Amino acid sequence: MSTLPERPQGAKRLGLVIDLDTCVGCHACAVNCKEWNTGGEAGILPDYDKYGPEPDGVWFNRIHSYETDAGGCSRTVNFPRSCLHCENPLCVTVCPTGASYKRAEDGIVLVDTDKCIGCQLCAWACPYGARELDEKAGVMRKCTLCVDRIYNESLPQEERVPACVASCPARARHFGDLADPDSEVSKLVKERGGADLLPGLGYQPTNKYLPPRRATIPTAPAKPAASGATGIGAALLGLLDRALSR
Amino acid sequence: MRPAASVVLLTTSTGFGFGLLAWLGAYSALGLLPQQGRGLLGAGIAVALLFTSTGLIASMFHLERKERAWRAFTQWRTSWLSREGIAAVLVYPVAIAFGVAFWRGAALPGTRVLGAATVVASLGTVYCTAMIYASLKPIRQWHNAHTAPDYLLYAVFSGAVLFAVVRTAALGSPGAVASAAAAAAAAAALLAKRAYWRHIDGQAPLATLAGAIGLPKGIEARPLDAPHFTENFILRQMGFAIARRHAAKLRSLALIIGFALPLALSVLGEFAPAPLAATALALACAALGLAVERWLFFAEATHVSALYYGRRI
Numbered sequence: 001m002s003t004l005p006e007r008p009q010g011a012k013r014l015g016l017v018i019d020l021d022t023c024v025g026c027h028a029c030a031v032n033c034k035e036w037n038t039g040g041e042a043g044i045l046p047d048y049d050k051y052g053p054e055p056d057g058v059w060f061n062r063i064h065s066y067e068t069d070a071g072g073c074s075r076t077v078n079f080p081r082s083c084l085h086c087e088n089p090l091c092v093t094v095c096p097t098g099a100s101y102k103r104a105e106d107g108i109v110l111v112d113t114d115k116c117i118g119c120q121l122c123a124w125a126c127p128y129g130a131r132e133l134d135e136k137a138g139v140m141r142k143c144t145l146c147v148d149r150i151y152n153e154s155l156p157q158e159e160r161v162p163a164c165v166a167s168c169p170a171r172a173r174h175f176g177d178l179a180d181p182d183s184e185v186s187k188l189v190k191e192r193g194g195a196d197l198l199p200g201l202g203y204q205p206t207n208k209y210l211p212p213r214r215a216t217i218p219t220a221p222a223k224p225a226a227s228g229a230t231g232i233g234a235a236l237l238g239l240l241d242r243a244l245s246r
Numbered sequence: 247m248r249p250a251a252s253v254v255l256l257t258t259s260t261g262f263g264f265g266l267l268a269w270l271g272a273y274s275a276l277g278l279l280p281q282q283g284r285g286l287l288g289a290g291i292a293v294a295l296l297f298t299s300t301g302l303i304a305s306m307f308h309l310e311r312k313e314r315a316w317r318a319f320t321q322w323r324t325s326w327l328s329r330e331g332i333a334a335v336l337v338y339p340v341a342i343a344f345g346v347a348f349w350r351g352a353a354l355p356g357t358r359v360l361g362a363a364t365v366v367a368s369l370g371t372v373y374c375t376a377m378i379y380a381s382l383k384p385i386r387q388w389h390n391a392h393t394a395p396d397y398l399l400y401a402v403f404s405g406a407v408l409f410a411v412v413r414t415a416a417l418g419s420p421g422a423v424a425s426a427a428a429a430a431a432a433a434a435a436l437l438a439k440r441a442y443w444r445h446i447d448g449q450a451p452l453a454t455l456a457g458a459i460g461l462p463k464g465i466e467a468r469p470l471d472a473p474h475f476t477e478n479f480i481l482r483q484m485g486f487a488i489a490r491r492h493a494a495k496l497r498s499l500a501l502i503i504g505f506a507l508p509l510a511l512s513v514l515g516e517f518a519p520a521p522l523a524a525t526a527l528a529l530a531c532a533a534l535g536l537a538v539e540r541w542l543f544f545a546e547a548t549h550v551s552a553l554y555y556g557r558r559i
Binding site for chain 2: 001002003004020025027030054055056057058059062063064065066067068069070076077079081090092093094095096097098099115116117118119120121123124125126127128129132133135138139193195196197198200201202203208209211212
């Protein structure tokens with residue numbers, strides 16, 4: 001249903017915390033996301049013109065790289081972009097069919113692809129560009145926060161995290177309950193000043209981004225190398241040096 | 247935003263149809279349509295419903311899964327698109343009941359009430375259509391105080407021009423009231439469009455790239471590498487851009503053909519020897535001009551998400 005749910009007291013707010021300081025921009029999260037979500041419950045994530053000159057397809061997670069002066073010097077900031085599972089998701093409320101919905105129990109925003117008519121209004125309503133049209137099935141697709149992994153009892157406990165988090169080699173992606181102030185992710189957000197994207201638009205994203213840390217390490221200015229020897233010995237050595245250098 | 251033909255046709259064609267219904271209802275409610283105008287009213291309602299149906303059928307082409315379109319009538323609590331669908335369908339029985347009542351007695355109070363109801367239902371539908379766009383926060387050119395009143399005004403204007411044609415065809419002349427109404431609506435629509443363009447030209451972008459990626463204030467960001475080398479759904483839909491000089495030309499075209507010429511022709515229609523030709527030409531100009539205007543409404547709109555790809559918003 002397009003109406004936002006009443007969130008029960010103590011309901012979880014599951015989401016990601018992404019560390020822009022340590023993300024190396026390897027795209028492993030995007031690839032593993034595509035791999036997991038093209039199979040399993042959510043599959044198939046389509047590709048078009050796979051081996052042609054204009055390859056294209058649906059991805060839930062896309063990695064941009066930017067040049068910034070964050071941290072006091074010029075540096076690259078890699079930025080993974082996916083659904084932020086907002087508390088105030090306009091993509092849900094604009095949906096005319098109720099295909100888009102937000103779960104009361106954990107805040108995950110999902111699309112019921114059996115109800116979607118492919119009007120694409122939700123994609124227009126999302127400022128983060130997180131929703132993409134499946135042009136083969138004619139329905140809208142988006143990040144599910146790997147809802148078919150995180151509650152999947154057939155997986156070992158340590159694998160019950162979103163595929164993007166499981167694959168990140170830089171440990172730049174963290175998954176947890178952002179409604180719980182004592183969770184690891186909430187602590188990270190507090191310690192590192194985790195930020196909302198485009199807070200002014202009022203979507204109240206659940207996912208948070210940790211800003212790059214200061215990149216320069218203060219060092220003392222280099223001193224000219226001091227000569228070790230002094231006195232008559234030094235003078236003789238200098239004479240010798242000049243003679244040999246001739 | 248990509249200007250899809252289906253949506254341009256939907257919004258302009260329903261504007262003509264609902265606008266005409268609103269004028270028929272209003273004239274009747276005010277007692278300005280005599281009982282002899284039965285043929286005019288019948289033809290008017292038929293023409294209006296032809297225009298609205300054309301638009302609504304066009305909107306179906308925007309849906310990827312047309313067979314599920316009925317589901318769009320269910321989420322009226324939150325969705326303006328759902329409300330638009332319901333309102334558009336409700337107009338039909340109201341308009342037909344109004345037509346039947348008028349046939350039986352133009353001066354009966356029930357007829358006048360149904361005329362007023364037709365005004366409310368048709369303009370209400372136009373308002374719902376406008377709010378679909380006006381409620382989208384990521385698009386500054388739509389999410390503002392101009393969008394909803396402008397859509398209503400363009401529907402009233404296009405309906406007035408269409409009414410003049412129907413009245414001329416039925417009764418031989420557009421009549422002073424209808425001619426004056428069409429000219430006044432054209433002038434108002436022209437001024438509103440100019441005010442809208444002035445407004446969007448003066449707006450600041452909704453965000454900066456650094457803000458969009460969550461960097462603290464005072465930090466600059468420039469695009470280095472995109473996630474992919476080819477266009478994707480987001481860029482095709484949200485990254486559509488039109489060159490400024492093309493937009494400027496199209497704006498002038500829309501103003502002249504869409505508003506100024508219909509204004510002049512509406513005045514002329516009352517005095518010209520061939521009023522049907524004049525009013526029909528006004529209608530053709532308004533249709534063409536409004537199609538250009540509506541195309542620009544989409545083409546000039548920018549979406550915040552294009553910022554991630556380094557596009558201007």
